[in-house]
Amino acid sequence: MSQTTTFSVDGMTCGNCVRHVTEELQTIPGVRDVTVDLHAGASSPVTVVSDEPLADDAVRAAVEEAGYAVTPRGSLL
Template identity: 45%
Template structure:
């Protein structure tokens, strides 16, 4: 069964940031879809089994702060 988690993401300023966050999260196990919005400073992650802490850590490794909504 698919689940979804939304995150507020701070520190993104351009499309490069969006791609960095998207790529980092897409590499995580269980993730099936990622939508990142620069305008909304947010990320929507879908997957079979999601680990919010792992997603936050992957985003932090790229230099951004993420907080689950």
């Protein structure tokens, strides 16, 4: 059964930013789909569909590797 995780990412301003975040999140084992709703210069909602629940630290590390930050809220603090 698939799991959907939604969180926000700060600092993205363009499609290239979205691409970098998407590519890094797709390296997490079990990730099937990543959707970013870009709000340039603000917090952008990101939805990840995976085979199992994602570890917060794996999500945070992937986003940081892309050069951005997860907005502190929900379970991803």
